[in-house]
Amino acid sequence: xxxxxxxxxxxxxxxxxxxxxxxxxxxSWIDEVFNRDMPSVFTSNFNTGMTLPKVNIRETKDAxxxxxxxxGLKKSDFLIELDNQALSISTELEESHEQxxxxxxxxxxxxxxxxxxxxxxxTVKVDNIKAEYIDGVLSIHLPKKxxxxxxxxxxxxxx
Numbered sequence: 001x002x003x004x005x006x007x008x009x010x011x012x013x014x015x016x017x018x019x020x021x022x023x024x025x026x027x028s029w030i031d032e033v034f035n036r037d038m039p040s041v042f043t044s045n046f047n048t049g050m051t052l053p054k055v056n057i058r059e060t061k062d063a064x065x066x067x068x069x070x071x072g073l074k075k076s077d078f079l080i081e082l083d084n085q086a087l088s089i090s091t092e093l094e095e096s097h098e099q100x101x102x103x104x105x106x107x108x109x110x111x112x113x114x115x116x117x118x119x120x121x122x123t124v125k126v127d128n129i130k131a132e133y134i135d136g137v138l139s140i141h142l143p144k145k146x147x148x149x150x151x152x153x154x155x156x157x158x159x
Contacts, residue, residue: 052114062149064142066118071136078138080131085122087129089138090115123148 056067066087070078073091081088092113120126123144130141 052116055116057118062144064121064124064144066140066142068116068138068140069136070133070138073133073136075133078131078133080140082120082126082129085120085124085126086117087120087140087142088115088117089140121148 053068053070055069056065058065058067066089068089070091073093077091077093079088079090081090090113120142125143125145128143132139132141
């Protein structure tokens with residue numbers, strides 16, 4: 001059986017075998033898992049002043065990483081929650097500015113917030129998730145369960 005790699009309507013790659021069946025490639029499956037539409041309870045975006053931060057998702061042999069560009073914030077500004085297999089990252093900041101005018105003080109209030117949610121694969125060790133915020137990048141380490149870690153190729157001798 002030969003496999004043919006084709007491009008699907010959404011731009012992702014898929015393998016088509018000689019029977020005409022289409023299977024997503026590993027990388028398109030990972031993209032789909034992390035970018036899947038989630039129930040509205042997880043995707044409610046209370047964005048009132050900040051654009052949604054850009055996110056890179058990458059995979060290594062033993063983990064996934066979610067890296068989010070969010071400069072100008074502090075570690076304490078983030079709320080990271082895990083509800084079943086849904087990972088949510090949010091922040092809501094209230095800003096106030098005072099301006100002294102001729103006969104009165106004018107106060108202005110503003111809010112900056114965002115919420116991003118991701119559906120995690122069942123292969124993530126949810127008890128070992130870690131996050132760090134360095135130089136404007138929030139990085140979340142999602143370790144894989146032992147059974148999900150790809151084993152090296154080994155040769156089998158014929159007896």
